[in-house]
Amino acid sequence: MSVVGIDEVGRGALAGPLVVGAVILKLPIKSINDSKKLSKQQRTNLAQIIIRKAEGYSLGWVSSTEIDKLGLTGAIRLAILRALTQIGAYAANTNIQRIIIDGNYNFLADDQRSIPMIKADASVNCVSAASILAKVARDEWMINVAAKRYPNYLFERHVGYGTKQHLDAIRQFGPCKIHRSSFKPIKQ
Numbered sequence: 001m002s003v004v005g006i007d008e009v010g011r012g013a014l015a016g017p018l019v020v021g022a023v024i025l026k027l028p029i030k031s032i033n034d035s036k037k038l039s040k041q042q043r044t045n046l047a048q049i050i051i052r053k054a055e056g057y058s059l060g061w062v063s064s065t066e067i068d069k070l071g072l073t074g075a076i077r078l079a080i081l082r083a084l085t086q087i088g089a090y091a092a093n094t095n096i097q098r099i100i101i102d103g104n105y106n107f108l109a110d111d112q113r114s115i116p117m118i119k120a121d122a123s124v125n126c127v128s129a130a131s132i133l134a135k136v137a138r139d140e141w142m143i144n145v146a147a148k149r150y151p152n153y154l155f156e157r158h159v160g161y162g163t164k165q166h167l168d169a170i171r172q173f174g175p176c177k178i179h180r181s182s183f184k185p186i187k188q
Contacts, residue, residue, distance in 0.1 A: 003025075003096075003097070003098040003124075004087060004098070004126065005023045005025075005130040006020060006102065006132035007020070007021055007074055007120070007134060008021075008079060008080075008102075008169050009138045010134075012162075013102055013180070014183050015179045016138065016160035017064065018075055018079055019057065019062075019131070022059075022080075022084055022086070023089045024056040024096070029046070029049055029053055029129065031048060032047065032080035032128040032129055032132065033128055037129075040134070040139075043135055044136060045133055047133055049074070054129065057130075057133060058084075059137050060085075060086065062078050062079040062082070063130065064180045066183075067182070068182040075109050077079065080101070097113060100114075100115060100117050100121070100124055101115070101117070102119075102125055102130075103117075104132065105187070137140040152172075153170075162185060
């Protein structure tokens with residue numbers, strides 16, 4: 001039975017994309033945990049192992065503009081659907097029988113294979129792997145792309161989350177193109 005683990009990163013950020021990881025593993029990978037419980041170096045190392053060992057993996061990206069247009073729930077669902085579409089190509093010979101989504105909300109309620117699971121990112125290996133891949137990819141984009149395009153906001157330090165430093169930069173320079181205009185601090 002093939003199980004796809006799903007987790008998102010960037011839900012609460014004020015800027016940048018939301019990214020969903022989707023991973024299918026045949027065998028568990030040691031030392032995997034919720035990406036928030038690992039150091040940056042551990043995540044980076046584990047991401048390489050996951051990419052090598054996964055039967056299939058993909059990332060679904062949703063831009064800040066799409067988040068503003070669809071709302072957070074719609075944006076997460078879209079990112080999950082994008083990730084699942086891509087993982088279908090990676091795992092073309094795989095019969096996906098279960099989709100485990102981290103959290104308490106089933107963004108794919110219309111798909112009988114999907115179930116939400118609270119703290120799955122810390123207890124289900126393929127969901128932990130999805131969490132790690134999404135976190136590494138989003139952080140790298142925020143550091144290597146966003147921080148270079150918009151140096152005033154210091155995205156390399158907070159990757160778009162609402163830190164004091166980030167809020168101060170928004171007050172000083174106003175929002176940039178990757179800020180989520182529908183989110184309260186930016187809206188104000």
